[in-house]
Amino acid sequence: MRSPILATGARLLLPLFLGFALYILLRGHNAPGGGFIAGLIAALGFAIVIFADGPEAARRMLRIDPRSLGGIGLVCALIAGGGAALSGGAPFQGIWLDLPVLPLSTVLLFDIGVFLAVIGGVLALIFALEDSGKAGG
Amino acid sequence: MSWILALPILTPFIGAGACLFLRNRKGVGWISVLTALASLGLAVRLLATVIDHGVIAGQVSGWPAPFGITLVADYLSAAMVLITAIIGLATALWAMAEIGPTSARLGWFTLFQTLLGGVTGAFLTGDLFNLYVWFEVLLISSFGLLAIGGSRSATDGAVKYVTLNLIATALFLCAAGLTYGATGTLNMADLHGKVAAHPDQGLMTVIAILFMLAFGMKAAVFPLFFWLPASYHTPHYAVSALFAGLLTKVGVYALIRVFTLIFTGDQGWTHEILLWCACLTMVTGVLGAAAQSDFRKILSFHIVSQIGYMVLGLALMTPLALVGAVFYLLHHIIVKANLFLVAGVSRRLTGGSDLAQIGGLYRAAPFLAVLFLIPAFSLAGFPPLSGFWAKYLLVRAALEEGAWLVAGIALMVGLLTIYSMTKIWAGAFWKPHPGGYEPVLAQLSPRARVLMLTPMAVLAAMTVLIGVMPEPFVTFATTAAQQLLEPDAYIRIVLGARP
Numbered sequence: 167m168r169s170p171i172l173a174t175g176a177r178l179l180l181p182l183f184l185g186f187a188l189y190i191l192l193r194g195h196n197a198p199g200g201g202f203i204a205g206l207i208a209a210l211g212f213a214i215v216i217f218a219d220g221p222e223a224a225r226r227m228l229r230i231d232p233r234s235l236g237g238i239g240l241v242c243a244l245i246a247g248g249g250a251a252l253s254g255g256a257p258f259q260g261i262w263l264d265l266p267v268l269p270l271s272t273v274l275l276f277d278i279g280v281f282l283a284v285i286g287g288v289l290a291l292i293f294a295l296e297d298s299g300k301a302g303g
Numbered sequence: 304m305s306w307i308l309a310l311p312i313l314t315p316f317i318g319a320g321a322c323l324f325l326r327n328r329k330g331v332g333w334i335s336v337l338t339a340l341a342s343l344g345l346a347v348r349l350l351a352t353v354i355d356h357g358v359i360a361g362q363v364s365g366w367p368a369p370f371g372i373t374l375v376a377d378y379l380s381a382a383m384v385l386i387t388a389i390i391g392l393a394t395a396l397w398a399m400a401e402i403g404p405t406s407a408r409l410g411w412f413t414l415f416q417t418l419l420g421g422v423t424g425a426f427l428t429g430d431l432f433n434l435y436v437w438f439e440v441l442l443i444s445s446f447g448l449l450a451i452g453g454s455r456s457a458t459d460g461a462v463k464y465v466t467l468n469l470i471a472t473a474l475f476l477c478a479a480g481l482t483y484g485a486t487g488t489l490n491m492a493d494l495h496g497k498v499a500a501h502p503d504q505g506l507m508t509v510i511a512i513l514f515m516l517a518f519g520m521k522a523a524v525f526p527l528f529f530w531l532p533a534s535y536h537t538p539h540y541a542v543s544a545l546f547a548g549l550l551t552k553v554g555v556y557a558l559i560r561v562f563t564l565i566f567t568g569d570q571g572w573t574h575e576i577l578l579w580c581a582c583l584t585m586v587t588g589v590l591g592a593a594a595q596s597d598f599r600k601i602l603s604f605h606i607v608s609q610i611g612y613m614v615l616g617l618a619l620m621t622p623l624a625l626v627g628a629v630f631y632l633l634h635h636i637i638v639k640a641n642l643f644l645v646a647g648v649s650r651r652l653t654g655g656s657d658l659a660q661i662g663g664l665y666r667a668a669p670f671l672a673v674l675f676l677i678p679a680f681s682l683a684g685f686p687p688l689s690g691f692w693a694k695y696l697l698v699r700a701a702l703e704e705g706a707w708l709v710a711g712i713a714l715m716v717g718l719l720t721i722y723s724m725t726k727i728w729a730g731a732f733w734k735p736h737p738g739g740y741e742p743v744l745a746q747l748s749p750r751a752r753v754l755m756l757t758p759m760a761v762l763a764a765m766t767v768l769i770g771v772m773p774e775p776f777v778t779f780a781t782t783a784a785q786q787l788l789e790p791d792a793y794i795r796i797v798l799g800a801r802p
Contacts, residue, residue, distance in 0.1 A: 233323060233326070233410060234323075234324070236323065237320055237323040237324050240316065240319065240320040240323065241320050244313065244316060244317055244320060247309075247313065248313065250364075251306065255365055256305040256306075256309075256361060256362055256363060256364060256365040257305055257306060257309035257313070257361075257363055257364070258309075258363050258364045259364045259365045260364065287443070290410070291447075294409065294450075
């Protein structure tokens with residue numbers, strides 16, 4: 167059953183969830199937070215859309231196959247982890263770009279990778295369950 | 304050192320990523336085989352390094368122990384990583400003949416590689432919280448692999464599996480939290496001293512029991528094993544084989560690691576519980592198997608029964624008993640995975656797994672019958688196969704301790720194992736097929752025949768090899784047990800490890 171209240175609410179909530187997820191992702195750099203929990207929050211936002219408008223609407227909003235999203239995340243994380251080999255460091259050792267204001271590093275890339283992998287993995291799971299639920303009646 | 308330790312973990316994840324992007328292509332199975340081959344090479348290199356240098360350790364991200372995550376390999380870890388890679392390669396090849404494009408599109412090969420990466424990570428980590436993370440990786444990927452079977456019973460099995468395992472991981476997390484609160488560290492080597500020196504030893508024992516519950520559930524020890532027979536007979540056979548070989552052994556490994564390195568203060572209490580759990584596990588597992596009439600369900604109950612032997616070795620905690628436990632662990636992984644692969648081929652040829660409805664396999668494929676008999680007799684402990692030496696070591700260790708009852712139980716369970724194996728032999732191989740048709744090996748395409756039978760034959764050959772020449776393997780297990788009982792080198796190297 168489609169509820170207009172839930173559908174409208176979901177559309178308002180999704181940007182909120184995504185914004186908060188980004189905040190948690192960046193906060194995780196030096197404080198509790200990080201890619202994993204941020205990915206779960208972002209996936210939750212899409213999950214509400216799935217429940218409100220159905221998986222098709224959520225797929226359109228996501229624009230990209232969640233499995234590919236997860237794959238991109240995995241590659242980012244692996245690049246961040248393996249990249250340390252180039253500088254002769256230990257696995258997953260951070261490489262820092264010495265910028266004056268913005269401390270960019272492979273640590274952030276790793277967190278973003280985890281973020282994307284979690285969104286992709288969770289959403290792929292929910293979509294698969296939705297599809298099998300329809301197929302099974 | 305840290306890269307030698309990290310690469311066997313990273314490689315499966317690289318393969319998982321590649322399999323994910325190529326999931327719609329035909330060659331995705333070969334990517335997984337190539338990854339497994341690379342993992343095998345790296346595992347051999349790791350083992351060679353450990354044999355050359357003794358215990359090796361490295362720090363992820365370069366944070367020194369006990370603050371960062373330590374990766375550490377002693378004889379036991381390195382051997383477990385190698386055996387994981389061997390089973391990984393065997394099932395990767397075998398799976399090419401079983402996994403269709405639908406399952407591949409759903410990401411079967413990605414999950415398969417993720418699982419192997421998770422198992423390897425669990426064997427190599429030196430940090431309790433990191434071990435928890437690997438358990439979660441295992442749980443998520445194994446849930447996916449169970450669910451991809453697609454049928455209603457597969458989903459049912461997957462839900463039971465995931466619910467009961469979530470309880471186990473929640474207990475694990477609580478125990479890890481309590482440990483951290485009480486000692487301020489989660490590095491296993493650091494914990495060795497901190498736990499022993501803690502003023503409140505009663506609290507330490509409580510935490511130890513929480514760990515025992517969590518790992519015991521993962522290892523499928525009595526009375527926490529019921530999730531295993533409920534789920535292992537539903538998914539693809541390659542998944543069953545991989546789970547049977549590796550998943551419960553991660554729990555056994557964690558038990559061995561934690562109860563030789565960290566919680567050794569109150570052995571009269573903790574190891575006594577382990578001892579009786581081990582005996583009950585052996586007996587209930589084998590009796591449960593005797594009551595079953597489905598190929599895979601019989602084998603599933605036998606996993607439970609065999610776990611009892613390994614825990615028995617840990618519970619006795621003498622040098623010889625630990626040698627037996629390590630030897631048993633290594634021998635069992637090969638044998639059990641192979642038996643499930645035989646079950647898979649049998650299912651392809653006869654169209655079922657209920658022993659009342661199948662038959663005629665001996666006439667159809669005598670070679671397959673040999674491939675069944677080798678691991679089956681090894682499981683039961685027939686000389687000169689690997690299982691004989693494994694049981695011999697454990698029974699002798701029990702007798703040396705004067706534990707007559709325990710030794711008797713171990714021997715009786717071996718006898719009952721033969722009963723179940725004979726039942727499978729009579730049902731699936733010896734009697735004619737009740738459906739009135741003769742299964743023939745030609746039902747498998749030549750490609751499937753090569754892909755399925757080659758890994759099985761290699762695993763069977765390894766079982767025979769370990770049985771005929773047990774000496775180097777026992778020597779190896781002896782060093783591994785020594786390292787477990789005298790963890791000074793382990794602790795010194797972990798705490799002094801330079802990145």
